[in-house]
Amino acid sequence: FQEFPGGWSGSSLRGGTMDLLLLLLLHGLLLLPLAALLLYRCSSTFQYLCKMAFFNCWIVAMATLLSPFAAFRGRSVENMKLLRASLLPLKRFYGIRMRVRGSERLQLPGPFVIVCNHQASLDLIGMVEVIPDRCVPIAKRELLYLGTVGWACWLSGIIFIERHRRDAAIGVISRTAGTMRRENVSRLCVWVFPEGTRNPGRSMLPFKRGAFHLAVQAQVPIVPIVISPYCDFFSSKEKRFTSGTCTIQVLPRVETRGLSPKDVPKLTESVWQAMAKALAEMSMSDHGDQDTEQLQLGEDRGSPQGQGDTAESSK
Numbered sequence: 001f002q003e004f005p006g007g008w009s010g011s012s013l014r015g016g017t018m019d020l021l022l023l024l025l026l027h028g029l030l031l032l033p034l035a036a037l038l039l040y041r042c043s044s045t046f047q048y049l050c051k052m053a054f055f056n057c058w059i060v061a062m063a064t065l066l067s068p069f070a071a072f073r074g075r076s077v078e079n080m081k082l083l084r085a086s087l088l089p090l091k092r093f094y095g096i097r098m099r100v101r102g103s104e105r106l107q108l109p110g111p112f113v114i115v116c117n118h119q120a121s122l123d124l125i126g127m128v129e130v131i132p133d134r135c136v137p138i139a140k141r142e143l144l145y146l147g148t149v150g151w152a153c154w155l156s157g158i159i160f161i162e163r164h165r166r167d168a169a170i171g172v173i174s175r176t177a178g179t180m181r182r183e184n185v186s187r188l189c190v191w192v193f194p195e196g197t198r199n200p201g202r203s204m205l206p207f208k209r210g211a212f213h214l215a216v217q218a219q220v221p222i223v224p225i226v227i228s229p230y231c232d233f234f235s236s237k238e239k240r241f242t243s244g245t246c247t248i249q250v251l252p253r254v255e256t257r258g259l260s261p262k263d264v265p266k267l268t269e270s271v272w273q274a275m276a277k278a279l280a281e282m283s284m285s286d287h288g289d290q291d292t293e294q295l296q297l298g299e300d301r302g303s304p305q306g307q308g309d310t311a312e313s314s315k
């Protein structure tokens with residue numbers, strides 16, 4: 001086949017089109033990241049979506065990578081160490097500075113129940129900052145069905161409850177209390193988000209009673225933890241996610257020795273009040289970013305250690 005000199009044959013025309021397409025594709029490949037970068041810089045919504053996507057992808061990736069190792073140990077609360085280590089770097093990726101106040105209040109020799117306010121899934125970043133060894137969260141059963149994430153949660157000994165099947169949930173909580181009380185089991189602590197669901201903003205929902213029944217049944221103290229409002233740097237409603245500072249305040253423990261189920265409503269109310277007060281003070285002092293060392297928690301309900309033992313560690 002002889003080409004017409006200086007002219008276009010069918011195949012060279014096709015070759016030219018291919019070249020053009022390739023060129024366009026190459027430009028597209030180069031321009032797409034640039035456009036995404038530009039969008040990331042200019043649009044706070046896009047930034048929010050990217051950061052949330054990264055958050056979820058990180059969790060899925062860690063769960064997928066680490067679950068096989070955790071599986072060697074079998075289902076064990078010791079795997080919570082892996083879970084904690086895998087989520088600890090997240091704060092650095094997002095430029096979130098964590099201030100922990102009163103962390104020494106978590107150094108109790110025996111078992112206890114932690115209750116903490118629940119604003120968003122971002123709470124996991126705060127949770128891993130302070131969660132003690134041999135402490136497992138109570139989670140909604142739906143998490144079990146998130147593929148490798150569910151598997152990782154199960155392997156870490158996370159306790160699952162079906163929130164809408166009260167009797168079944170109460171059964172799980174009673175068995176957990178039994179485990180906490182058993183002397184042949186080394187110390188087991190439980191982390192509960194007593195609001196029972198995420199609640200963004202500066203307020204707290206009324207508390208569900210499971211955590212308080214658990215503490216009373218096991219006759220162990222309750223340690224309330226308040227995470228300052230994220231409003232300054234995070235809002236799922238406004239699709240906003242920048243860097244910022246978060247304060248985690250550990251409040252004095254509340255003893256439950258000698259209390260019975262009939263005391264649970266009052267106990268629930270008094271812990272809610274103490275946490276709401278701390279949350280309000282954090283919101284006022286520049287949204288938790290300023291000094292909250294003056295925080296007066298009111299009556300130290302049952303804590304023999306009393307007030308003034310707040311220490312700060314900023315990480």
Ligand SMILES: CCCCCC/C=C\CCCCCCCCCC(=O)SCCNC(=O)CCNC(=O)[C@H](O)C(C)(C)COP(=O)(O)OP(=O)(O)OC[C@H]1O[C@@H](n2cnc3c(N)ncnc32)[C@H](O)[C@@H]1OP(=O)(O)O
Nearest residue numbers: 062063066070083139140152169173196208209210211213
């Ligand atoms: C291998 C490592 C790799 C790792 C990589 C990373 C991988 C994964 C990372 C993921 C990590 C996940 C972390 C998990 C965080 C999950 C967070 C959540 O899921 S929060 C949601 C779940 N939590 C809760 O629901 C809170 C606990 N719920 C309750 O306490 C509720 O009380 C209940 C569910 C038990 C019942 O709820 P409800 O009926 O709506 O309301 P109440 O007002 O609380 O109770 C009604 C009456 O029942 C009585 N009651 C309640 N509990 C008990 C009880 N235990 N015993 C006896 N009676 C009980 C209560 O007193 C009320 O009766 P009354 O007469 O009115 O007093």
Ligand SMILES: CCCCCCCC/C=C\CCCCCCCC(=O)OC[C@@H](O)COP(=O)(O)O
Nearest residue numbers: 056059060120121140145146147149196197198
């Ligand atoms: C085969 C299935 C494939 C599944 C794909 C997996 C995708 C999973 C993506 C990301 C997993 C991130 C899990 C983060 C867990 C955050 C814990 C949390 O904050 O739970 C919310 C719960 O407290 C209250 O729930 P609601 O506010 O009532 O709602």
